[in-house]
Amino acid sequence: MEINLISGALGAEISGIDLKDTSEKNWKIINDLLLEHKVLFFRNQNITAEQQINFAKNFGPLEKHVYVKGREEFPEIIRIIKKPDEKHQWGENWHTDVSYNPKPTKVIILRSIKIPPVGGDTMFSNMELAYETLDSELKEKIKDKKAIHSSLGAAAFVEAYKGMEGNGNIDEYSNSHPIVRTHPETGKKILYVNSMYTKRIEGLDENESDEILKKLYTHQERLDLTCRFKWTENAVAIWDNRSTQHQGLSDFFPGRGLGHERVMDRVAIEGDQPI
Numbered sequence: 137m138e139i140n141l142i143s144g145a146l147g148a149e150i151s152g153i154d155l156k157d158t159s160e161k162n163w164k165i166i167n168d169l170l171l172e173h174k175v176l177f178f179r180n181q182n183i184t185a186e187q188q189i190n191f192a193k194n195f196g197p198l199e200k201h202v203y204v205k206g207r208e209e210f211p212e213i214i215r216i217i218k219k220p221d222e223k224h225q226w227g228e229n230w231h232t233d234v235s236y237n238p239k240p241t242k243v244i245i246l247r248s249i250k251i252p253p254v255g256g257d258t259m260f261s262n263m264e265l266a267y268e269t270l271d272s273e274l275k276e277k278i279k280d281k282k283a284i285h286s287s288l289g290a291a292a293f294v295e296a297y298k299g300m301e302g303n304g305n306i307d308e309y310s311n312s313h314p315i316v317r318t319h320p321e322t323g324k325k326i327l328y329v330n331s332m333y334t335k336r337i338e339g340l341d342e343n344e345s346d347e348i349l350k351k352l353y354t355h356q357e358r359l360d361l362t363c364r365f366k367w368t369e370n371a372v373a374i375w376d377n378r379s380t381q382h383q384g385l386s387d388f389f390p391g392r393g394l395g396h397e398r399v400m401d402r403v404a405i406e407g408d409q410p411i
């Protein structure tokens with residue numbers, strides 16, 4: 137096995153591991169690496185949709201997306217499609233997946249099916265490091281506070297993208313979570329807000345809440361807390377959705393990346409209630 141870090145903050149590209157091997161031993165190696173590096177990348181993984189699902193089940197029960205319909209033959213997989221003539225793609229801008237759910241996703245396994253020649257890299261930010269490096273004044277202000285996360289409704293996930301199909305749910309809802317959560321496996325503290333879904337800090341007036349959230353976003357999006365993965369086809373990214381946030385870059389500019397399709401298959405594993 138070879139492990140190559142892809143930035144100083146988080147992320148490692150792993151070779152010499154077969155994701156088709158669903159043994160407890162193989163999963164334990166991968167989970168230990170995941171807890172250490174927070175996002176793992178594997179290239180040239182010639183796995184089928186079924187094998188992706190079987191591998192994912194090692195981490196726990198699979199989760200259906202709130203708004204997006206799963207693939208016909210594999211309902212556990214949602215296919216993320218950016219059509220050739222679209223500039224925007226699903227998952228652009230920083231976020232933690234489904235942080236508006238009472239129990240947001242634990243781990244995501246994303247497999248690349250079709251990748252444009254340029255554009256559409258995915259970036260990740262280390263939210264444990266974001267908490268660690270936060271100044272003590274801000275740490276004091278968010279201590280024991282909760283923030284409200286909103287699901288934004290189906291429009292944001294389906295109607296805005298030509299290739300995405302909804303599952304019929306259109307309801308919008310919110311849940312609140314601690315701003316600093318504790319990782320259930322490592323016990324480490326994690327900054328747990330994101331600019332896509334977090335709306336308001338409970339118990340503060342709107343101005344104060346906005347001011348603190350803005351400072352937190354600016355801090356946690358610092359480039360030195362991030363890594364960036366350039367996709368190739370048949371690559372797999374596995375990330376810990378509890379201790380990271382991410383974004384798919386929508387840098388499809390004319391003459392460089394427009395006019396190409398980007399297709400990814402995503403499987404999500406159920407998480408627990410942030411505490």
Ligand code: SIN
Pocket residue numbers: 216226227228233256257258382383384385400402
């Ligand atoms: C996501 O936000 O879950 C997808 C990110 C990507 O397609 O790069």
